[in-house]
Amino acid sequence: MGDKKTIKCLVWDLDNTLWDGTLLEGDDIVLREGVVDVIRELDNRGILLSIASKNEPEDALEALSRFGLLEYFLVPQIGWGPKSDSIAEIARLLNIGLDTFAFIDDQPAERAEVTFHHPEVRVYDASEYLTLPDLPEFTPRFITPDSKLRRKMYQDDLQRREVEEQFAGNSEAFLKSLNMKLTLSRVKEGDLERVEELTLRTNQLNSTGATYDYEELRSFIHSDEHLFLIAELTDKFGDYGKIGLALAERSEHALTIKLLLMSCRVMNRGIGSAFLVHLAKTAKAEGLDLLADFVSTGRNRAMYITYKLMGFEEIRQEGNWSLLKYSGAEKEYPDYLEVEVIE
Amino acid sequence: MTKEKIFEFFKAKGVSDNLDFETDLFKGGFIDSLFAFEVVVFLEETFGVHLDNKDITEENFRTITSMASMIDRIRGV
Numbered sequence: 001m002g003d004k005k006t007i008k009c010l011v012w013d014l015d016n017t018l019w020d021g022t023l024l025e026g027d028d029i030v031l032r033e034g035v036v037d038v039i040r041e042l043d044n045r046g047i048l049l050s051i052a053s054k055n056e057p058e059d060a061l062e063a064l065s066r067f068g069l070l071e072y073f074l075v076p077q078i079g080w081g082p083k084s085d086s087i088a089e090i091a092r093l094l095n096i097g098l099d100t101f102a103f104i105d106d107q108p109a110e111r112a113e114v115t116f117h118h119p120e121v122r123v124y125d126a127s128e129y130l131t132l133p134d135l136p137e138f139t140p141r142f143i144t145p146d147s148k149l150r151r152k153m154y155q156d157d158l159q160r161r162e163v164e165e166q167f168a169g170n171s172e173a174f175l176k177s178l179n180m181k182l183t184l185s186r187v188k189e190g191d192l193e194r195v196e197e198l199t200l201r202t203n204q205l206n207s208t209g210a211t212y213d214y215e216e217l218r219s220f221i222h223s224d225e226h227l228f229l230i231a232e233l234t235d236k237f238g239d240y241g242k243i244g245l246a247l248a249e250r251s252e253h254a255l256t257i258k259l260l261l262m263s264c265r266v267m268n269r270g271i272g273s274a275f276l277v278h279l280a281k282t283a284k285a286e287g288l289d290l291l292a293d294f295v296s297t298g299r300n301r302a303m304y305i306t307y308k309l310m311g312f313e314e315i316r317q318e319g320n321w322s323l324l325k326y327s328g329a330e331k332e333y334p335d336y337l338e339v340e341v342i343e
Numbered sequence: 344m345t346k347e348k349i350f351e352f353f354k355a356k357g358v359s360d361n362l363d364f365e366t367d368l369f370k371g372g373f374i375d376s377l378f379a380f381e382v383v384v385f386l387e388e389t390f391g392v393h394l395d396n397k398d399i400t401e402e403n404f405r406t407i408t409s410m411a412s413m414i415d416r417i418r419g420v
Contacts, residue, residue: 268378302380308399309369309379322396 006140007047007122008096008201010132011087012073013105014053014060017126023055023063031067034130039072041133045140046147048094048154051076052086052103074154083110084117094154095264097203102137104129141200142193146241156238157265175269175336178235182274185342187228187245192217194242195230198261205272206261207307209297225250227282231262231271240266246275255283257292260303270334272306277331278341280311290326345390345411352385353407364407379404386410392417 012018018035021027043049049072053060057078064070075093077086083105091098099120105111106126114121122137132138140147164174187195192214199211212220220226231244244262248255257279262271283290292312294304297320304322308314311331312324333339346364353362356378382404383394392414403413 268381301383304396305380305383305399308396309401309404311401313400314396317396 005100005137006200007102007137008100009048009050009074009090009094010042010102010104010138011050011052011090013083013103013107013110013126014051014055014063014078016106017104017129018051018069019063019067023059029063032129036067036069038129038132039069042138043072043151044148045133045138045143046150047138047140048096048151049073050090050094051078052083052090052105053078054080054083072151074151075158082113082117084114087114087118087121093158095267104132140197142197144194144197146194147197149239149241153238153240153265156240160235160237172336175334178237178336179338180233180235180269180336181338181340182271183232183340183342184229184275184278185232187217187221187230189218189221191230191242192221195245198242198245198263199259202261202263203297203299204264204302205267206259206297206300207257207303208259208293208295209300210259210295220247227255227279229275229278231275233266233269233271244271244275246279248279250286250288254289254291255279255286257290260292267302270337272303273310273331274333274337274339276307276310276326277333278339280326280331283326284330292324292326294322294324296320296322345414346407348389349386349407349410349414352382352389362407364411366407367405368407369401369405382410386414390414390418
């Protein structure tokens with residue numbers, strides 16, 4: 001998809017970008033005309049917003065809160081370091097790739113500094129702010145209920161992470177404390193937009209990188225040869241939404257996983273294991289072998305490792321494609337995860 | 344040394360109170376799904392090796408001892 005990838009996070013400068021005037025110089029700052037509409041519109045589309053500003057943190061946060069805009073911005077970086085560092089920090093905290101970041105600032109030098117360190121970040125001059133919602137890179141193909149909730153989900157996640165840090169690296173105890181509930185159910189018509197969105201947005205935790213058009217996806221729902229499952233996760237902090245997908249194809253002797261993917265937000269939550277355990281049980285019940293396609297995209301090695309360490313062996317390999325076969329003994333769901341399967 | 348370093352990694356992850364070199368890491372559900380990726384990245388970065396696809400097997404990752412033998416084999420120690 002290259003540079004056509006849609007933007008997942010837009011980072012704003014404040015002085016003379018979000019508002020007119022310079023806070024530190026005691027100006028009477030005024031929001032730029034129409035900027036609130038732009039913020040609300042992008043937020044509604046599921047594009048995350050953050051801040052990289054050289055300012056006194058307290059003053060800037062106070063101003064944002066006075067304008068009623070503070071809640072829209074995740075992990076604002078306000079201080080005196082280079083903005084390239086601020087953006088890298090935002091990417092780390094939100095766990096999304098810099099190639100899906102955009103940055104808007106009125107200062108050419110700041111934009112150049114960010115471009116120098118992160119050429120993949122798309123930069124915009126502050127004068128362009130009103131046109132952003134019209135640009136294709138700010139226009140996701142679908143606006144689903146999940147996209148509208150995205151900011152809230154990331155906020156929940158940041159809270160989770162704070163708690164996780166208190167567990168001092170004890171991942172198992174932390175996972176147990178989350179009271180996670182995973183629901184695996186068949187994809188329904190109403191899920192299709194979210195399904196397509198997941199296939200387009202998920203790069204690292206994606207076993208083949210295959211994309212399907214809406215009609216193809218729709219046909220899998222009604223096909224007896226296909227098992228098409230969607231995963232939904234909740235925990236005590238809130239709802240992660242629909243975060244994973246598995247597509248498997250039945251043939252005479254085998255059930256073959258054509259696509260297995262999950263959102264990066266649920267990395268290290270055992271979702272991949274749960275899917276594979278369920279598919280292994282299904283294949284066994286139907287007397288079929290469980291096979292899986294893996295296509296290396298250069299970014300999805302985590303999925304190859306997941307398959308191999310969950311009991312799959314590579315039985316064929318050609319170019320960047322591998323065929324894996326499940327050989328292992330029966331496995332159970334991770335014990336920190338309550339799994340409900342809706343047939 | 345290899346063994347001790349790997350042991351420290353798992354200990355720091357808090358995977359088990361009575362972890363030893365021979366603990367079956369799959370049985371305890373310690374290595375699952377994406378934690379496995381973290382383990383691979385840890386081994387590669389700590390020991391300066393690259394694990395090939397053929398190295399990524401349940402047998403090589405089952406215990407701290409088996410991981411250490413794999414690493415030592417790759418490094419030709």
